[in-house]
Structures are given as C-alpha cells and as structure tokens.
Amino acid sequence: MEIKTVSIIGLGALGILFGHHLSKKLAKEDLRIIADKNRITKYENNYLYCNDERCNFNYVTPEDICTPADLVIFAVKFNNLKESIEAVKNHIGDKTIILSLLNGITSEELIGQTYGMEKMLYSVAQGMDAVKVGNKLTYDHMGMICFGERKPGILTEKVTVVADFFKGTEVPFEAETDMYKRLWGKFMLNVGVNQTVAIYESNYGEIQIEGEARDTMISAMREVISLSEEEGINLTEEDLDYWLKVLDKLSPNGKPSMRQDLEAKRYSEVDLFAGTVLELGKKYDVPTPVNKKLYERIKYLESMY
Incomplete structure (x- = not known):
C-alpha cells in the first residue's frame, strides 16, 4: 500500500x-x-x-x-x-x-x-x-x-x-x-506545561528556567508518573528528563494551546489533563494535589468569561 x-x-x-x-x-x-x-x-x-x-x-x-x-x-x-x-x-x-x-x-x-x-x-x-x-x-x-x-x-x-x-x-x-508509553509521556508533558503556563499567564520561557512555575510543572508531571505505575505504563524520572529536554528546545516566546485558549477566552482542555489525572487518582487512591490546584484555578479563570 x-x-x-x-x-x-x-x-x-x-x-x-x-x-x-x-x-x-x-x-x-x-x-x-x-x-x-x-x-x-x-x-x-x-x-x-x-x-x-x-x-x-x-x-x-x-x-x-x-x-x-x-x-x-x-x-x-x-x-x-x-x-x-x-x-x-x-x-x-x-x-x-x-x-x-x-x-x-x-x-x-x-x-x-x-x-x-x-x-x-x-x-x-x-x-x-x-x-x-x-x-x-x-x-x-x-x-x-x-x-x-x-x-x-x-x-x-x-x-x-x-x-x-x-x-x-x-x-x-x-x-x-513503544508508542503507548510515548503517548503517556506526552500526556505527562501536557499536564505540566499547558496548565502551568496557563495559570502563570506566561510562555515557555518562564518554565524553561528555575523557579516556582517550573517547580509546579514538574510536580504536576510527577503525579502522572505515579499514576502510570498503577496503569502498568511505568514512566520514570528518565522519561521526565526526556520531555523536559524537548521543552527546553522550544522558543521561549511560544505558548501552549491552553494558554492561547485562555487568552482568547475559549474553554480549554483542562478536563482532558487535570480532569483525567483527578479521575485516575480517585480510581487508584493516589494523591494528586498539584493537579487539583491547577484544575480549580483554570476552572475559576474560565468562569470569569
């Protein structure tokens, strides 16, 4: 073919x-x-x-x-x-x-x-x-x-x-x-990057440097790692480092889709990211406090439209 x-x-x-x-x-x-x-x-x-x-x-x-x-x-x-x-x-x-x-x-x-x-x-x-x-x-x-x-x-x-x-x-x-693991890795990146840049109202540049925003992003990603173990995907810190290197190559002035959505007052994919994390956390009794905070903040911002 x-x-x-x-x-x-x-x-x-x-x-x-x-x-x-x-x-x-x-x-x-x-x-x-x-x-x-x-x-x-x-x-x-x-x-x-x-x-x-x-x-x-x-x-x-x-x-x-x-x-x-x-x-x-x-x-x-x-x-x-x-x-x-x-x-x-x-x-x-x-x-x-x-x-x-x-x-x-x-x-x-x-x-x-x-x-x-x-x-x-x-x-x-x-x-x-x-x-x-x-x-x-x-x-x-x-x-x-x-x-x-x-x-x-x-x-x-x-x-x-x-x-x-x-x-x-x-x-x-x-x-x-090993595409399904790659899919989960990208999901982990989106959970961290999209939501963090959205609530900090910034761009890739802010999460490419050390600071509160990058720490928040990585903490949200580590909650996905914990859930991946329950799902049998088994993401590791090595996978996290791989995706951080992908992120670090992007233009500092660029913005992920969720940030662009909130700027344009469009409803975002937060249910697909933090929403999924919260559902899986409940399913496996795994704490997901960072994603809970991100979810609540983004929903609040959307409620102001």
Missing part, C-alpha cells in the same frame, strides 16, 4: 502547520481539508497564513461525496472530537489509516470505536512551538509526529507505510516501538 491521498480535519495550530506543509508536497486534489460550510466561507474570505505564507487548501464539507483517503489525520481539539468522528465518515475506507494528533490518552480508542482499531495508529505531535493568533500561525520549530502501534516492540506494515509517506513528503517523524 502507498499513501497518495490525505484528509485532515481541524485547522488549529497542528492542522495548519502540517496541512500547509503537505499542501506544498501533494497535488491540491490529493489533500483535503474537511470543514463545515460556515468555516469554509470564513477561511476563504479571510484566508489562513502560516509563517506569513498564505495557505492554499482544498476544502470539502462532511457531506461531500469523495473517494476514501489513504490517510486521515485528526487535528481537532478534544471538545470537538465527537462531531469530527462523524464528519470524516465519507473519507474512511477499508484500507484507510487514521492518525490522531489530539492531546490526552483516549482519542484513539474513541475514534476506533467507530471505525475499527485496526485502522488506528497511536501518535503524538511534539517539539513544535506554534502560536496561532486569529488567522495567522507562526512557529520556529516544526516539531515532529511520532507514531506506532499500541503493542510494544513491533513495526507493522501500517507503520512502514506512514513512515514512507512522511519521508517522501519531508514531514519530520519518528516510528516508535
């Missing part, structure tokens, strides 16, 4: 970043951006820009009849996942491979319940420092997409097919042999 057609749903930071890159590597008709009619009208009237380049996307609505895509990429926020699963149905065929770039540790299973887990590859997007303001996205580091099967130690044909496609289109990637 060879990937020739790609459909992307979601034009937040990741959708624009990777969509714009792929639009310069594929024929226009081979890359489809799925959006409802109102969004398409908005995009076509105002345009979208990526590092000052105007995006040239091929938009299709969920109702448009089309041939199934070889690869479908979910790049929506978790709050929009349910409607997005329904919206891609015309793009899913027997041999379609699905990647979810969503934060958290649950989206693959939710998508797989509808389309079959055999179509899913677990994935995370990491290392990018993209900031989206209005219709303009800027970034210094593109980052990469890491993907693989949930079962550790194997590189299946699906993994090889996606790796070959990303290699051919110059998308930075890493084919991971």
Whole structure:
C-alpha cells in the first residue's frame, strides 16, 4: 500500500502547520481539508497564513461525496472530537489509516470505536512551538509526529507505510516501538506545561528556567508518573528528563494551546489533563494535589468569561 491521498480535519495550530506543509508536497486534489460550510466561507474570505505564507487548501464539507483517503489525520481539539468522528465518515475506507494528533490518552480508542482499531495508529505531535493568533500561525520549530502501534516492540506494515509517506513528503517523524508509553509521556508533558503556563499567564520561557512555575510543572508531571505505575505504563524520572529536554528546545516566546485558549477566552482542555489525572487518582487512591490546584484555578479563570 502507498499513501497518495490525505484528509485532515481541524485547522488549529497542528492542522495548519502540517496541512500547509503537505499542501506544498501533494497535488491540491490529493489533500483535503474537511470543514463545515460556515468555516469554509470564513477561511476563504479571510484566508489562513502560516509563517506569513498564505495557505492554499482544498476544502470539502462532511457531506461531500469523495473517494476514501489513504490517510486521515485528526487535528481537532478534544471538545470537538465527537462531531469530527462523524464528519470524516465519507473519507474512511477499508484500507484507510487514521492518525490522531489530539492531546490526552483516549482519542484513539474513541475514534476506533467507530471505525475499527485496526485502522488506528497511536501518535503524538511534539517539539513544535506554534502560536496561532486569529488567522495567522507562526512557529520556529516544526516539531515532529511520532507514531506506532499500541503493542510494544513491533513495526507493522501500517507503520512502514506512514513512515514512507512522511519521508517522501519531508514531514519530520519518528516510528516508535513503544508508542503507548510515548503517548503517556506526552500526556505527562501536557499536564505540566499547558496548565502551568496557563495559570502563570506566561510562555515557555518562564518554565524553561528555575523557579516556582517550573517547580509546579514538574510536580504536576510527577503525579502522572505515579499514576502510570498503577496503569502498568511505568514512566520514570528518565522519561521526565526526556520531555523536559524537548521543552527546553522550544522558543521561549511560544505558548501552549491552553494558554492561547485562555487568552482568547475559549474553554480549554483542562478536563482532558487535570480532569483525567483527578479521575485516575480517585480510581487508584493516589494523591494528586498539584493537579487539583491547577484544575480549580483554570476552572475559576474560565468562569470569569
């Protein structure tokens, strides 16, 4: 199998970043951006820009009849996942491979319940420092997409097919042999970084240096390590150090998505981060006081909208 057609749903930071890159590597008709009619009208009237380049996307609505895509990429926020699963149905065929770039540790299973887990590859997007303001996205580091099967130690044909496609289109990637642990590692990073930068109303720069904010971030991440042991994932301090090194390479002026959401007075993914931590803490009787404090603070900020 060879990937020739790609459909992307979601034009937040990741959708624009990777969509714009792929639009310069594929024929226009081979890359489809799925959006409802109102969004398409908005995009076509105002345009979208990526590092000052105007995006040239091929938009299709969920109702448009089309041939199934070889690869479908979910790049929506978790709050929009349910409607997005329904919206891609015309793009899913027997041999379609699905990647979810969503934060958290649950989206693959939710998508797989509808389309079959055999179509899913677990994935995370990491290392990018993209900031989206209005219709303009800027970034210094593109980052990469890491993907693989949930079962550790194997590189299946699906993994090889996606790796070959990303290699051919110059998308930075890493084919991971222990992907579920990587997924939990990214979850740990998001729990620390997104929420800490949000409540301190700052940027990556503040948590790249020693101080109260960085201490808060690391404490929140260590609560995820404790929960991972209960789940049999077994993250370690070595994993924490790996993700801190990823963080330290980002532009100090960059901001994670949750900080951008709160600035724009949008509801955030706090239930996906601290909310999940609190649920698992209750399930396993593991204390999670730092995440409880982060959760309460973010919910308070959102209540002020």
